[in-house]
Amino acid sequence: MTRLTAPLAERAEYASPQWIEVANTFLSTRHATDLSEPYKVAQELMNPPPHLSSDERIGYVVTFDSTGTRIEPGFADHPAWWRRADYNALLPFAWIVRGQPGGADRLEREYEQLFGADVEAPKVARPMPPSVAAILAELHDYMAVRTINNPNIEHRAAGLGIADNLRDLDSDGYTVLRGAFSDSYADELREETHRNHAGRDEGASFRATMLLKRGRIWEEAAIHPWVLTVVEYLMGRGALIYQSDTIVKSAGQETHPGLHADYGASRITEPFPDYCVEGTAVWAIDDFHREHGPTCILPGSFRQGRQVPPGTSQEGTKLIEMDQGSIAFWHGAIWHGSTPRTAPGRRTSLHNAYSRSFIRPLERYDDIDQAIVDRNPAVFSTLCGLDDAFGKSGLEGADFERLHYAAAQGYASSTPPAALKA
Ligand SMILES: O=C(O)CCC(=O)C(=O)O
Numbered sequence: 001m002t003r004l005t006a007p008l009a010e011r012a013e014y015a016s017p018q019w020i021e022v023a024n025t026f027l028s029t030r031h032a033t034d035l036s037e038p039y040k041v042a043q044e045l046m047n048p049p050p051h052l053s054s055d056e057r058i059g060y061v062v063t064f065d066s067t068g069t070r071i072e073p074g075f076a077d078h079p080a081w082w083r084r085a086d087y088n089a090l091l092p093f094a095w096i097v098r099g100q101p102g103g104a105d106r107l108e109r110e111y112e113q114l115f116g117a118d119v120e121a122p123k124v125a126r127p128m129p130p131s132v133a134a135i136l137a138e139l140h141d142y143m144a145v146r147t148i149n150n151p152n153i154e155h156r157a158a159g160l161g162i163a164d165n166l167r168d169l170d171s172d173g174y175t176v177l178r179g180a181f182s183d184s185y186a187d188e189l190r191e192e193t194h195r196n197h198a199g200r201d202e203g204a205s206f207r208a209t210m211l212l213k214r215g216r217i218w219e220e221a222a223i224h225p226w227v228l229t230v231v232e233y234l235m236g237r238g239a240l241i242y243q244s245d246t247i248v249k250s251a252g253q254e255t256h257p258g259l260h261a262d263y264g265a266s267r268i269t270e271p272f273p274d275y276c277v278e279g280t281a282v283w284a285i286d287d288f289h290r291e292h293g294p295t296c297i298l299p300g301s302f303r304q305g306r307q308v309p310p311g312t313s314q315e316g317t318k319l320i321e322m323d324q325g326s327i328a329f330w331h332g333a334i335w336h337g338s339t340p341r342t343a344p345g346r347r348t349s350l351h352n353a354y355s356r357s358f359i360r361p362l363e364r365y366d367d368i369d370q371a372i373v374d375r376n377p378a379v380f381s382t383l384c385g386l387d388d389a390f391g392k393s394g395l396e397g398a399d400f401e402r403l404h405y406a407a408a409q410g411y412a413s414s415t416p417p418a419a420l421k422a
């Protein structure tokens, strides 16, 4: 079993009092060595979740001076460097970038893709001394493996601009997240996919599976902030990655005739629960228009709560048409299929499925390389099933560290305890 990078007890919500305390423990061991005068870095976070503060902003200040380094909640009068950002927009980009070739550039690129013109550049009154920059980079990575996402999903979705997508899921059982990733990201994903599929059978008889063990690019995709918000909305906190694979569809191919529910293939048995236990994010690495053989779907059909009767036709379905760079997300009980590709060329797609924490996933990641978990934010270890207590009992009893963590996080309740305190 792969180890956790940091104790669960050190996990905290971004900019919460506990988070500041954990950050301080780290910063108290660091000294900026090239200061001509004290240097203050201030971060202002707009629209924090109501359970953290009822004010319109919260903030923290990191002070570097001759006595050492510390972080405090609040605001600074004349910081040397400061930045203002939306709480929810900043939080999910806790990718670890140090030691990841090109990581910082990719992070910035995808951040701009999602938030574009809304991003305010940092204000710099005095250039940041190199040792300050180095300590802040270390702090970023130290806290990334300890920072948990805003548990107030509606608030998070509003901050990320995807509240309407949650409503689509309520009514139709699927949604399309448009403009979810950049063309450059699509190019990189396509190249990797085609490399993994080279020499294999065409069509869906070969799907490159276990992608989280196949390279950095897939790790970054699995934690897409919009997708994770949808996942936690439908499947609760502590959700797992259920399967991560790709499909390449060529001209004339029909990969999913008729209709099926992803709960099918005897994986999730009838009667289906009335809440979602599994759902899939499909990344359009290439265009999904009529001629490209897009997915077709029967809106609302997840409410039937049963498997698709054999021989059911695609009559009455809607095509999920989307441009490259969009992500479709559907409830695993929804009835859907795929249409034949009539145009020349290939349709490349990434299919990341997620499940509730108590569902047994198709793919196992609890033995994933330690280095992969260590280079990712906390939610990645959650997705791999490393944070929960399932399968971790020993002869000395159950895994109380993990059981307590899940209880403290409110994984089992529809309203997380922190949100109740507001
Ligand atoms: O490739 C498609 O269009 C549909 C694939 C599918 O059914 C799935 O990923 O669940």
Ligand SMILES: [Fe+2]
Pocket: 260, 261, 262, 336
């Ligand atoms: Fe499917």
